[in-house]
Amino acid sequence: MTETVLPALSLDLQNKDAAGFAERLGASFREYGFAVIADHGVPADLIAQAEEDMRVFFALPEDVKRAYHVPGAAGARGFTPFGTEIAKDAKAHDLKEFWHIGRALPADHQHAEIMPPNIWPKEVARFEQTFAALFDALDKAGIRILDGISDYLDIGRDLLRDGVTDGNSVLRLLHYPPISVDAPGVRAGAHEDINTITLLLGAEEAGLELKDRSGRWLPVAPPPGALVVNIGDMLSRLTNDVLPSTSHRVVNPPPERRGNARYSMPFFLHFRPDFLIETLPSCLDGRENRYPEPITAQNFLEQRLREIGLA
Numbered sequence: 001m002t003e004t005v006l007p008a009l010s011l012d013l014q015n016k017d018a019a020g021f022a023e024r025l026g027a028s029f030r031e032y033g034f035a036v037i038a039d040h041g042v043p044a045d046l047i048a049q050a051e052e053d054m055r056v057f058f059a060l061p062e063d064v065k066r067a068y069h070v071p072g073a074a075g076a077r078g079f080t081p082f083g084t085e086i087a088k089d090a091k092a093h094d095l096k097e098f099w100h101i102g103r104a105l106p107a108d109h110q111h112a113e114i115m116p117p118n119i120w121p122k123e124v125a126r127f128e129q130t131f132a133a134l135f136d137a138l139d140k141a142g143i144r145i146l147d148g149i150s151d152y153l154d155i156g157r158d159l160l161r162d163g164v165t166d167g168n169s170v171l172r173l174l175h176y177p178p179i180s181v182d183a184p185g186v187r188a189g190a191h192e193d194i195n196t197i198t199l200l201l202g203a204e205e206a207g208l209e210l211k212d213r214s215g216r217w218l219p220v221a222p223p224p225g226a227l228v229v230n231i232g233d234m235l236s237r238l239t240n241d242v243l244p245s246t247s248h249r250v251v252n253p254p255p256e257r258r259g260n261a262r263y264s265m266p267f268f269l270h271f272r273p274d275f276l277i278e279t280l281p282s283c284l285d286g287r288e289n290r291y292p293e294p295i296t297a298q299n300f301l302e303q304r305l306r307e308i309g310l311a
């Protein structure tokens, strides 16, 4: 296994010693913008089922998959074809295709327009059942991790819990197809995530790297089944970069492994659209406010989606 600087932290520790868990979680986020979380409560058999179902979907013919592309929806639901997304300021498109599942809201909900109903591929029988369950399980794990962050920042747990209630969260199923031996570039260009925090499953296949404070690229190599969690720009902004959103990328494998596809599942936990991202007073203590202009989560998201070619 590749060497990693991020030891796995057990989420079970939160039940026994919330302060101890928060201290370790916060230290990892503060230094790297990333943490690796084991015992996160997402059932292993559900993860295995999800991995199987996504493989079945991405193996479908291109025209069948493309029928689930929703034009004008900024990729928020359904299928986004290979070569669409491009990292901010990058020259080449990422070598990936993906499927997005969003939060299911009642039709008369105030944010129903921003979070439209999901679509489901009829070719994969269990797809809806599997991914609706996985969305919920990751949402629950995400709230516990946010509790750890709130404990670390000593801000009480309500602000972040309330902030993500009915949030515009998205589960992304990612497929990076095999690449040719001489393929240039990277599977996913260096970027920061837009959202609150990201919970990533399936990063065991090597390739994910984070940029540390000295500018070095470090491999992120979680043990099987663990979550890789990272801070997104919205939380970085809320905390005045006390918890930094860290640049990461997925590099191409060595030539002998280029015949292998890569599959991963990031869950982008988002604030609700009308949540106002306004620097936390406790993160100002003696520091300059890097983000003096408050912005709603929705305005921030729209700005960033335009930059990555999705809106």
Ligand SMILES: O=C(O)CCC(=O)C(=O)O
Pocket (backbone or CB within 6 Å): 172, 174, 188, 193, 200, 202, 203, 208, 248, 250, 264, 265, 266
């Ligand atoms: O595939 C991965 O491991 C990372 C994906 C990622 O960083 C993203 O989709 O934002």
Ligand SMILES: [Fe+2]
Pocket (backbone or CB within 6 Å): 191, 192, 193, 248
């Ligand atoms: Fe990312």
